[in-house]
Amino acid sequence: MSAIQFEKNADNIVILTLDSPNQSANTMNADFRAALAETVDKLQADGNIAGIIFRSNKKTFFAGGDLDELIQATPEHATEFFNMIEEMKAKLRYIETRGIPVVAALNGTALGGGWELALGCHYRIALNNAKAKFGLPEVTLGLLPGGGGIVRMVRLLGLQNAFPLLMEGKQIGVEKAKSLGLIQDTADSLEELMDKAIAWVKANPKSQQPYDVKGYKIPGGTPSTPTVAQMLAIAPAMLRDKTKGCYPAPEAIMSAAVEGAQVDVDTALTIESRYFTYLATGQISKNMIGTFWHGLNAIKSGASRPKDVAKWQATKVGILGAGMMGAGIAYATASKGIAVVLKDVSVEAAEKGKAYSQKLLDKKVAQGRLSAEKRDQVLGLIHATADAADLQGCDLIIEAVFENVELKAKVTREAEAYLAESGIFASNTSTLPISGLANASQDQAKFIGLHFFSPVDKMQLVEIIKGKNTSAETLAKAFDFVQQIGKTPIVVNDSRGFFTSRVFGTFVQEGLRLLSEGVHPARIEMAALKAGMPVGPLAIQDEVSLILSEHVATETRKALQAEGKDLPRSGADDVIQTMIHEFGRKGKAAGAGFYEYPEGGKKHLWDGLSKWQKDNAISEQEMIDRFLFVQSLDTLRCLEEGVLESTVDGNVGSIFGIGFAPWTGGALQFLNQYGLEKALLRANTLEAKYGERFKAPQLLKDKVAKAEKI
Known part of the structure; x- marks a missing residue:
């Protein structure tokens, strides 16, 4: 069965029903591309078509790109991948520019490629459905909208209004989409949805996109318009401040949007395809798709839940x-x-x-x-x-x-x-x-x-x-x-500490160790942010409270001593003790910690931290490696010791529980994407310089020997 069912009614209106075989939702997979090629062949062979209506046979309109397929794209296949995207977009562009009315009858959610398909239509009617969502969330998976979404959103909304929807992946409901002019009409039933679509086709026998009309101007102006140029002068710096250079997708989206706004639609679409290919064949999108899509879906489907127990609900x-x-x-x-x-x-x-x-x-x-x-x-x-x-x-x-x-x-x-x-x-x-x-x-x-x-x-x-x-x-x-x-x-x-508290502790302690080694506190915090952590270790320690950390360390030491073991004191312990007992600084809740918290003002690092400062020329990359490796290696130890039962739980837990750098796909995926052989060598170097906490677990050595991933 074809992913697009072709039907021509008595009014010569072609109704294209999206119904991807073997899937609960429509996606832009190989089946869809083949069906689209076949559909366009039929359209081109028929000169007597009054209009085209896209509708869906699924619960939602269209889910987006096929992520199972996208995660396979590699740099070696970049040319082939680019050509495939361009070919599909050319077919959608043919439908868009034929000169006859094209309507999207949106029975539900349309995200990613589904929203791009809808944007390629001249008129969009949505079913009144409070749960329906529209938007382009590709950025959250390290990608960009590669099916024309950037080009069309910029031309319909203008650069300034399109940026949040493109670079933050915001999803909007029916009412918001209508207020932005992205949806032109609504219907209360599927029958009314189709009736309105047919009526609009009949009322508009000749139709084209507003931006294909000669003389059309992008709302707000092009990049050379003074107000837009002023915004674009600072936007890249603001974006870099937010991403810390860890996330290429928002930067690629901004580039594709700005460059595309200075050329014709077809050239803009090609520019978009180039940036899309760059991201889709890159490692960061694979890290993020693997964890934020496949990993989370595995958890949601109960991968870690005992299978033979009936579902239960608390009352x-x-x-x-x-x-x-x-x-x-x-x-x-x-x-x-x-x-x-x-x-x-x-x-x-x-x-x-x-x-x-x-x-x-x-x-x-x-x-x-x-x-x-x-x-x-x-x-x-x-x-x-x-x-x-x-x-x-x-x-x-x-x-x-x-x-x-x-x-x-x-x-x-x-x-x-x-x-x-x-x-x-x-x-x-x-x-x-x-x-x-x-x-x-x-x-x-x-x-x-x-x-x-x-x-x-x-x-x-x-x-x-x-x-x-x-x-x-x-x-x-x-x-x-x-x-x-x-x-x-x-x-x-x-x-003790399970997984998240234990590994989270290694991050904070590494920051305190760096302070005890004489590194300037601002450099420590910045290195953590550039590693992709959401907050620096000193700021986090203040939030947790120094008193609590001291209490946990004391209790852990007692428990280990009862087992005949010991927890050696480190530079991190000395810093905590000095801060509490010498300086009376116990954390944010107590009003003073590594940071000052002026009333009504912005927090800033306490200048008393200069007590630890001495010449330390450690590079920023060395600090970044220490932050990422100390957590990743301990996560791997948790897997080796059986504290963690799966790689998926380790990756998802590290990002959502301790804020491990999302661009890596999680603490275990960080090692995979670094290359396990390289990671083993780096761990050995760090261990030689800084001690046993960087010792490579046996599991890492075993995986390298077997050429397997974690």
Whole structure:
């Protein structure tokens, strides 16, 4: 069956129904390209066509490019790839310039290549569907819209208005698209959608794109227009400040847009194809597609979930501790329609935690993103209490109290008695081993770790930690709950710090080590940003609080000593101790840390850090390598030790949990894309210079020997 069904009605209108075989959504794959070539042949052979309507037989209009195909594109095939793109665009351009009306009847979402197909039509009618999204999100996968999206968006909206939609990959709904003039009409049913499309074709027997009309001017002007030229004079610098040179896609989009706006449409389309080929055959798009598309989809489909356990849904969730984490978990849970019991030592403390949800919901109401009625419904689901008996019948209880074993044991014993018969108990610890905490439980098979990240309303990841006695059924229920509240689960085995906290610690400590070695703090922070980390290690340490880091280090040292092991002190420990006990600087919450936090002013590095400064000519690239390798090698150790069970969880978890450089595709993919043999040599060099933390795990050596990827 063809991916495009060709039908000509009694009015000589050709209706092209998009229906990609063997797929739940239409994509620009080989089937589509073959069907498009066949369709254009038919159109060219028929001189008696009144108009063309594109419609879809799927739930959505068109999903976009075929990423399985795109990830295969290599530099050796660049010419072949470029020619294939140009050929497809020429066929779409033929349809666009034939002179007869062309309509897109959008029954649902059209993203990427699907939106580009719609933009190539003269008139766009959308079904009124609150869930429908339109846009060009290619930049989020290290790509650019290569099917004419840049050229057409710039010509329809102007450079300034098109930039956010192109370079940030913003997706918009029906109303926003209509207000921008990108959608011209709407319909309330599929019948009305087709009726309106046919009516428009009949009313406009001769039609062309506005930008194909002689004398058409791009809204806002071309790059040489003074106001646009002024904007373009600073735009590249602003973009570089944002990307730190790690992401070629936004820069390629800006270049293709600006260059294309100075030439005719067909030349602009070729310019776009060249930039698209450069990105599609490059490594960064492969890193990002591999993790942000294939990796996340594998997790969403339950790759880490026990297969033989029935799907489960929580109906009543108890949360112990209404501090920042507990309050955030309560909001995330209630906002998905689940009843929450938020318990603290006093009703006042519990109500304070509930007020956090009120604040977030009020903000949404003020922005017009939520109705007052819906806000009240969500708040009504949160019961703030100091009475443990209110937990009766909860099918999941999550403790989110302070990181103290005795306190966690106390609240576990108190609350567990109220669990529903088949209910499970979870600890939101970030560092304490789950198997140890489970000792306080009446049934360790029903005890698990659910490590949320702060702030919970913004952070997508939840690290699920299996204790040594956690059952498969408990793991499946925890996994289902995380997905039920719209978050991304990764599954790890128990160990101190698990995966994310452990590896995150290596990044922060490396920054503190560099400070202790005499490197200027501003250079440290900038090197981390240029590595692709979202925030520098000193700024992050301030957010976490120096007191907490000291507490975790002390507890870890005690636990290891009890096992007959030791945790050697490092330059990072000395810096923390000096900052707290000599200078009284404990972090952002205490008002002073590595940074100063002037009231009403911008934070800046504390000049007292000059205490550690001495001549250190270390290069920026050396620091970047230290930041990336120290995390990647420890992530690989987690895989080797069985803390991580899959490469996918390691890559997704490193990006969404600890902010590892997204351009790499994750901490393990960083090593793959670096080249494992080269990575082994670099690790050996770093170990010789800086110590055992850079020692290559045996797993890396094994993979190199077998010429395998991680």
